[in-house]
Amino acid sequence: MNADKFIQIQNVEQTFKTAKGLFPALRDIQLNIAKGEFVALIGHSGCGKSTLLNLIAGLTMPTHGVLLCANREIAGPGPDRAVVFQNHSLLPWLSCFDNVYLGIERVFGKTESKAQLRARTDAALDMVSLSHAAQKRPGEISGGMKQRVGIARALAMEPKVLLMDEPFGALDALTRAKLQDELLEIVAKTQATVVMVTHDVDEAVLLSDKIVMMTNGPAATIGEVLQVNLPRPRSRVELADSAQYQSYRKAVIDFLYTRQGHVEKAA
């Protein structure tokens, strides 16, 4: 298997049936994602970023084209492609521990003992520094903590691909920065392949190896792909002064606000 083409998206088109007729969301999507690569999908609201992520997750099927993961067609959702949802989507009647355990049990339940499953759950919560909140319900913890439980649930399944839909969008700037740093560490440790939807330019440059910039919808497609060749590990404080970082940032801002800046007129 070619490691550069771990995920392959070929000629994908997505059209939704709505009350007003057919709505073309995506067209002509061509993208390859390498194993261990961190890819950010960026674009204005309504450009189909989340639609593309849902296609990779297998939650929706494309109208045309094919998506492959490890050379196999993506035919539906599965625990090998874990999703961190925008609104965390924890089950409110389960404790944080049980929310994480649910996924672990599904993936490892047939091969491992209860004690091993529990140890995995503890380790996952420890990784996001939430061991103290294990027995709390989602309603009893803050938004940032909920999002960390969501990340722990996804990572604990040891997925081949981690799909994140604006995971930090609803958080304040300080919490977001802290979770971004944690995510950088975790991804460095686990070597996971990550696809993250974001609308935050700094987040995209700081975290990614590759930034996929999307044109405005309807019928959005990939406008440009930017390779981010900043050395890892990355530090947000050092990068703030880096000319290279600024040039990447400028490139994304140029794309979003100069070439695709007419989103209000189009709407």
Place this chain on the structure above:
Amino acid sequence: MGTNDWRPFWLAVLPPVFGFALLVCIWALVSITTRGSIPSPWETGLQAIDVFSDPFYRKGPNDQGVGWNVLMSLERVAMGFGLAALVGIPAGFVIGRFTFLSRMFNPLISLLRPVSPLAWLPIGLLVFKGANPAAIWTIFICSIWPMVINTAVGVQRVPQDYMNVARVLNLSEWKIATTILFPAVLPYMLTGVRLAVGTAWLVIVAAEMLTGGVGIGFWVWDEWNNLNVKNIIIAIFVIGGVGLILEYALIRIATAFTYEDVAS
């Protein structure tokens, strides 16, 4: 403890006391203007002490204590309601889960739901050939609708996010039903149960007036035939009190099983 600390206590206690006082005043006024054909609160109170001092006496089939009457009515409600829950809640689940079944049954439910439960009583008498099963049948038919409808609505409103979690984790149908569907639907279901019990308790009084036997509704009718108005008023308070206790208990159960929404 300072005087100010008592303010919330009095603000909580005094308004209901004033409410009851107003009710008793109006009652007394009505009693005076009707020259005693409606008995006064004082007389009724004395009679109530008499009635409640021996609630479980038995002097033949048509003369039993108020306690037996209430228990008999509660038993009928429990039977009819229990059967309705047994049928209605699973029916609500499948109607909510499958669009075809929902389209199939919704017109029937819309047609039958507005019918007064008492209209079903003759059918019950005819089919079951007995007053007691007919009364239970009437309770069954009136308490099934809120449970079917609320359960179905609950199933249809399970947030898509939870179902997406289930799909990504690839959970089995059984796991989806027990860890996602059931807890998500439970608050809706309990609302249905509460509405059903409320309606059942309303209907049992009327049904028993028609069917006779032992029961709080029959007791009201019997005391009307005896022209014992004091006992009728006592019965009204008993019916209200029992209904209040049922409602309160179910609200407590419902709040214990309601969790914050996914969006917050």
